[in-house]
Amino acid sequence: MASLFEAAGMEAEAPRPLADRLRPEHLGEVVGQDHLLGEEGALTRMLDAGRLGSIILWGPPGTGKTTIARLLAGKVDLEFVQLSAIFSGVADLRKAFEAAKQRRMAGQGTLLFVDEIHRFNRAQQDGFLPHVEDGTIVLVGATTENPSFELNPAVLSRAQVLTLKRLDEPALEQLLQRAEAHMGRALPVIDEAREALFALADGDGRYALNLAEELFAAVSEDAEPLDREGLSKIVQRRVPLYDKGQDGHYNLISA
Template sequence: MADLFDTPAAGPDEAPGTPGEGDGAPRPLADRLRPQALDEVIGQETLLGPDGPLGAMLASGALSSLVLWGPPGVGKTTIARLLARETALEFVQISAIFTGVAELRKVFDAARDRRRAGQGTLLFVDEIHRFNRAQQDSFLPHMEDGTILLVGATTENPSFELNAALLSRAQVMVLERLSLADLERLAQRAEAALDRALPLDGTAREALLEMADGDGRAALNLIEQVMGWPVEGRLDVRQLSERLARRAAQYDRSGDAHFNLISALHKSVRGSDPDAALYWFARMLEGGEDPRYLARRITRMAVEDIGLADPQAQAVCLQGWDTYERLGSPEGELALAQALVYLALAPKSNAAYTAYKAARKAAKATGSLAPPKHILNAPTRLMKEQGYGAGYAYDHDAEDAFSGQDYFPEDMARERFYDPVERGFERDLRKRLDWFARRRAERRGG
């Protein structure tokens, strides 16, 4: 995906941002404002500063292959171009969306020819995560022998989308979305280039930059659109909203944004913050998330993080889910929101979840140990002769309906998996558990 200040490929001696000059073609504002040096790139000072990883690489003259990971419009393509310029490498750009095996072979052959002639190649691969495993592997020998210095750009988590072999030969650099302060600097740069101020009052100006949602190219496109309006004076927020549609939030239901936001939602509930939980819930709905997916995940939160501290929590979630199925959107989403608030404010316990995982672990470790014979049924004479059912104590015959017998395998020590917390309904469960433990010890001692 093209990002901030993206233009067609330029050679090492061609200044980035010059394509289109002299041919009479109009140039978008984002193209005209493309940085000409790394210190002009806005918003990535942590990466590019003297103490940053890329700044240190350039200072040492030891630039390695890179993967630039970040959202759209934060300067991935621009940084790659400027790195080629700083290191006097030929800049070659391809997109994983449009490049097949035959095109890749041509790119590698051309880079090999340049190398023979004493010219290195910085190969910039946009949307590198869209290459399949075999295509990603095809880069490896050319990276290893120095034919290319690879700079890949991706909006997806490289840990999930890129081969381990490729990642082991490249350093991942994380680019951050632009802050409002960064976007304001970009707006000021645009005003200086256009020699006029944005026709917006302070609140409308901030609203415009918020519409860009951290994307510098989107911000410049919005600014260019507003600058083209024939208006007198300054517009307020209402007037701006009437003229300009709000940009859709960045959200990919199968990508990083999906997993990041559901993680934020789950942890907000676990952290007993209903307001943050509602915010992330709304963010996912606004991004087009399927409410049924959210209903399933909300119910999972009740089981995993609240458990028996509030047995009603799971029922509230299932009722909310059922209400959504009956009402549909948007009315049914309110029932899910109510369930979410209930979970956030409910007492928390993962004791049952922890106990279940511990029991699964013990079950795998103990293999095929048989139950003790006294708790086995004996429907045949042979089984009775083998001792099945012998010595079983029927709990209802005991005075307190508790026999205290051992139900673990004979060759396995008794385990304590479930350890309820002193919160919510589990306080009562802990009292019951402790009572049974005392009675069990008394009966065994007797």
């Protein structure tokens, strides 16, 4: 029996996390990576030159690796295909390579984004080489581990390693302001709790937005904003005492 949504010609859609709803739609919206995306950034120079070679994006979680890869594909008109080395195997790679070959024959290039690429063994990593060399794919790998130790020299010789930085306080503040604009209300915390939230996020933008979403859901609009102790009760973990001089960064209060 059709649901009310289906009967009305609509599809029921699961709610998307705030971090996903706020995912940048343009490279200029990516925060905290100006050394790559600023006027003199490595990726900016690459795009200005009209080329995009294979690259390895190395950085901590929540710094924009997947988003950058997806937006790069759109910028240079490549089909974006995403695989995870955690969940994909040889059969998935073969299928991706074959589909890329078919696209190439039709005049469409492919950007193959491989998350956690260091999880592939050496034989699997070597499997990318002929497809990179003949132009079937532009490989963009993402890793949280040092590529020099985790990736084959043959892969590294064919891909430029670009390092992403942990998001600093101004970058995290930009994300929180976007969250507030999207939700139509201020984050329900006082300044000291907001700074403690920066410390909790530890440079991870996705985690910062997840915390913000948790706070929006837990605190009503007419409630008093939370102090640091109130924040610790909501997030159910110890909240760092945060100060710009870093002297109190490792002093913790009990949740």
